[in-house]
Amino acid sequence: MDIEEFRRRGKEMVDLMCNYYTTVHERPVRSQVEPGYLRPLLPDAAPAEGESFDDILSDVQSHILPGITHWQSPSFFAYFSANSSPPGLLGEMLSSALNTIGFSWITSPASTELETIVLDWLGKLLGLPHAFLAVGPDGKLGRGGGVIQSTASEATLVALLAARSRAMAGRPPEDALRLVAYSSDQAHSCMQKACMISGTRHMRQLRARADRAWALDPEDLQAAVEADVAAGLIPFYLVATFGTTSSCAVDPLRPLGELAARHGMWMHVDAAYAGVAAILPEQRAGLDGLELAHSFDTNCHKWLLVNFDCSCLWVRDAEPLKEALSLTPHFLRAKGNALDYKDWQVPLGRRFRALKLWFVLRTYGRAGLQAYLRHHLALAATVEARVRADARFELAAPPRFALVCFRLKGASCEQNAALIESVNQTGRAFLSHTELGSQYTLRFAISGAQTQACHVDAAWQLVADKASELLGAQHL
Amino acid sequence: MDIEEFRRRGKEMVDLMCNYYTTVHERPVRSQVEPGYLRPLLPDAAPAEGESFDDILSDVQSHILPGITHWQSPSFFAYFSANSSPPGLLGEMLSSALNTIGFSWITSPASTELETIVLDWLGKLLGLPHAFLAVGPDGKLGRGGGVIQSTASEATLVALLAARSRAMAGRPPEDALRLVAYSSDQAHSCMQKACMISGTRHMRQLRARADRAWALDPEDLQAAVEADVAAGLIPFYLVATFGTTSSCAVDPLRPLGELAARHGMWMHVDAAYAGVAAILPEQRAGLDGLELAHSFDTNCHKWLLVNFDCSCLWVRDAEPLKEALSLTPHFLRAKGNALDYKDWQVPLGRRFRALKLWFVLRTYGRAGLQAYLRHHLALAATVEARVRADARFELAAPPRFALVCFRLKGASCEQNAALIESVNQTGRAFLSHTELGSQYTLRFAISGAQTQACHVDAAWQLVADKASELLGAQHL
The missing domain is CATH 3.40.640.10 (Type I PLP-dependent aspartate aminotransferase-like (Major domain))
Known part of the structure; x- marks a missing residue:
């Protein structure tokens, strides 16, 4: 692959990246594959001769993307987020090219x-x-x-x-x-x-x-x-x-x-x-x-x-x-x-990682970064309000920053674990859990770069609906 | 910066990357700035409001590139190389976008x-x-x-x-x-x-x-x-x-x-x-x-x-x-x-680093990678032959892989150090040194992704010419 082919493929890759960001909300947030899914899909050795990039991209679509847990999904509320941004990506591109x-x-x-x-x-x-x-x-x-x-x-x-x-x-x-x-x-x-x-x-x-x-x-x-x-x-x-x-x-x-x-x-x-x-x-x-x-x-x-x-x-x-x-x-x-x-x-x-940080600080400026952080803090406050408003739930810790810890009140570890698994299985949102004072605790962490009120609302509604199914089914 | 601006800026960045690779041979290989060069050129704090990406790119050209030692230059023969390649770059782009x-x-x-x-x-x-x-x-x-x-x-x-x-x-x-x-x-x-x-x-x-x-x-x-x-x-x-x-x-x-x-x-x-x-x-x-x-x-x-x-x-x-x-x-x-x-x-x-490795192995295949390695080994053999053919030099170790260690025969540490510095100061090639058995030794390491015979020939000629200047000047 020479520089001119890279110019063409690089621009195709930019389109692929844009397409990924504009459609990632449609993909199951947590990957739904089973362990060992990939090996049967790939040859057991590198090719003897070079392959075309079209073949590689085709395999990315069919074999790799289904095995991705989408950290860039606006409905990713697990762990803590991993923010990506346009200036961050541009900084990575330049840093990779210089490859110092x-x-x-x-x-x-x-x-x-x-x-x-x-x-x-x-x-x-x-x-x-x-x-x-x-x-x-x-x-x-x-x-x-x-x-x-x-x-x-x-x-x-x-x-x-x-x-x-x-x-x-x-x-x-x-x-x-x-x-x-x-x-x-x-x-x-x-x-x-x-x-x-x-x-x-x-x-x-x-x-x-x-x-x-x-x-x-x-x-x-x-x-x-x-x-x-x-x-x-x-x-x-x-x-x-x-x-x-x-x-x-x-x-x-x-x-x-x-x-x-x-x-x-x-x-x-x-x-x-x-x-x-x-x-x-x-x-x-x-x-x-x-x-x-x-x-x-x-x-x-x-x-x-x-x-x-x-x-x-x-x-x-x-x-x-x-x-x-x-x-x-x-x-x-x-x-x-x-x-x-x-x-x-x-x-x-x-690596030359300062480039991407410099690009981000300059592109957003202090005001832009402040607005970004406040946006997530406000979204987290809406989740806190919903936990407080729904008598079936309790806060598991005082909400801080953009994280809300909660659980089904008076329910067992197993019930709370069943709740989160039923949410995650839908692929429509991904939350993770922790343990606080030996109690199973659900975490709703809101700091996705594309996350808006509609995504938070939908995820909460999903949690509430699954709780109804679970509590109904178990005749609590 | 939204996705559509990223689409435009990302493609501009691909052009910038291609332009960098096609012109990097014209830049001084080893950066010629002095310690502390950058601070006076930049503001002492992040901007309050966001800036345009044009301003950022303009600063990259005027402030950052002069401070880069060009590891991707075909005349970089220092340390060991850091290879970059089109499929490697494409893998980095995709991995950054998924940001898992x-x-x-x-x-x-x-x-x-x-x-x-x-x-x-x-x-x-x-x-x-x-x-x-x-x-x-x-x-x-x-x-x-x-x-x-x-x-x-x-x-x-x-x-x-x-x-x-x-x-x-x-x-x-x-x-x-x-x-x-x-x-x-x-x-x-x-x-x-x-x-x-x-x-x-x-x-x-x-x-x-x-x-x-x-x-x-x-x-x-x-x-x-x-x-x-x-x-x-x-x-x-x-x-x-x-x-x-x-x-x-x-x-x-x-x-x-x-x-x-x-x-x-x-x-x-x-x-x-x-x-x-x-x-x-x-x-x-x-x-x-x-x-x-x-x-x-x-x-x-x-x-x-x-x-x-x-x-x-x-x-x-x-x-x-x-x-x-x-x-x-x-x-x-x-x-x-x-x-x-x-x-x-x-x-x-x-990070998802396997992507770029997978892209490289598939794009080149075994045959392509073998040809690539043999190309460098053959270039190194030409340097070894030149050291052997020039009575002023001696090999400092048996040449192995694509590295040739040599020095001015019978010359002092200072003279060998002066030789390498006079070469590096030109900006036309960059070699590094080491010590073998207390003797100052020059290293000519050939594994740059863009390095061809003409670059190796020119660098050796530069070494030979600088040796003539040095030895002539010092009346040895």
Whole structure:
């Protein structure tokens, strides 16, 4: 395939992409295939000679699309969304074409420098403390700054590694065995995975309680830390969550940060989903105390119209991160803006992901992004109102951001599970579930790029109808 | 920006991409900007209101492209290449549009299943032992299979974690402190980074010697292992390299694998760059003994026309990987094809990267890929011939695959460094350097997707001319 064929095929692909977005609402949201569906449909080896792109596209239509769960459907309300947008797509296209591997500054200066600048832009939009920005209000380079990670999982891991490097400075290697990390049991599973990967032996997942709206209680943390210190352990890392996966609970950053400071712990704020809501000044209350954190991460690929992946991590001081991840001796490390982002992440190679973020921030502007976020918050409020208005249901947690957790009141786990499965089986909406205080809980997460009131209304009506069928059938 | 504007802008972007590829040879290969060039050119905050895409594209042309080091230039001979291709780009476009997050099977069955199938296709093209494939010759699912990682760094890390999980089975936690990992000092730096991240205390980077063409000597390894065992340590992980970064050295897999087996070590084969060469049967000699390895990784984004990132990892037995990375209890893990790739990698979320690999394998077919690889091997042979024909130069290592390492004979480090800098400063070619046995070495790596004989000839002539200038100027 030469460049001229690519020109033709590329434009056909753009049409296919547009066609996909204008018709995705007609497809079953959750794929309806069975495990193993694809292998019998494909040859068991690559072809000996090249095939035509028409044949490939034909297989995409017939074999691949039925196996897609449509994250871009306006009726996708499961997990948290994965936003796609026109400028996000255009940024991906350009980044793929340049296909740079920006592991160090010289391997593509624009890739590194745009990332630093655009993360300062986004940090300002979010109202982050100045210390998290690369360039402070005085125009000078500080010790902090932002970097794009693949996912919040990777951010939680590298923050742990930075915390370990900071905690171990001047200590004998055996002390690594006594390090202990903390979070609530509502923190994302990536916290546990980060401990497994890094070989962190001690991890406390403190139980969050319903009466604190599933947030981590600083008194519980304090008791755990004191017990560990008394037992000879070394507290080093605390993950506080701003918008947990299950219920969007917000851990109280100020008291947690004060406690972390007293015990020399690194506090990482995992705001994977909800962090971008801080573009709205009225959503920032839960970030009070953020200046006490050492790192903060939010995913622009969830709710900010940037195609996956684009997880934005800021650190107040990049030195412990480099200490943990750089193989370059301290005295040889790049100074000033000529930073090498390979020293801020797990992999060596990295794509030019700042382009798509830059395109999105410029295309929508602050006002456009604010309107977008408020649109989803308003839609979530309508779902909350309907749960409250229907006596068969109860809220399972205080609705936060654009997530509403609910369940059939007084019903069993099995009944709630049957309800969600009957909804999802229709293909007309896709919700996911969680567990809160051992209770099966349905999640209605509204942050799809194409989601409008009609989609939310239809999905709620579907839930209500299926509840009627279920409750009727079971003679409750 | 709505869908109809995206249709127009997307087609403009395709034209821009085509224009980039047809003119990239005219641009300076290595960016000529100075650190900090970009910040003064951009506003210090995101715009309050959205901007037009014309303004964004204008800034791309004037501010971004000068800061790009052009990995797609046909005169890029530095590091190892990062191939882009029309079907690779089309796959990226479709994957971005679907924007699925395939962490588990149900979140997009096609994403998981196509990945398993296409890695079987590629594994067969490479002649991998059956045990590495998901489905064996009997049509039954085995214990092994392939997965796409972001980079070879991530593959080396997860293989280490699998090795640790295997080695620690049934041992007390303290034994983790006694684990020891091995490689040659020519192994990629990601090996050291993997040890740092995982908290692996003991790592031996055994010195490779010129008289073994920079390969790891099994006797040296045996001596190191025996000394460590005698000291009470536990050998658990060996990284053998098929095509080292510096000189494309090939470690002897069979004796290393036998040694690994005797000591219960996991052997990972890092074939990041050169592994894809195994599509050519005549390039497989160095893979003799691969059936003794536990994992094998090669990057389709380096030399196989798949846009970054696409690092393909195969394991003979996936269970230790899941043991290391899954949070799901063993008895709940998905069976058979319904695998959840989140349990095979560091992050949770994952893009649908199998699409672009599938598009590339089908568009070129085995014959097309073989012709492509042989084209580069033939070009590299012409460079080798020129080094041999010019008495001022010497080969610094036996040329392997499409890499030629050379230097000015009898010249100092400074002179060789001056030579490469004078070449790179012209912007007409970009070579990188390494160190072999403390000697400064120039690398001429030929695997650019657009690279033809004329580009190689011109770059060599440039090297020769600059050598004349330098040697003349210095009255050698």
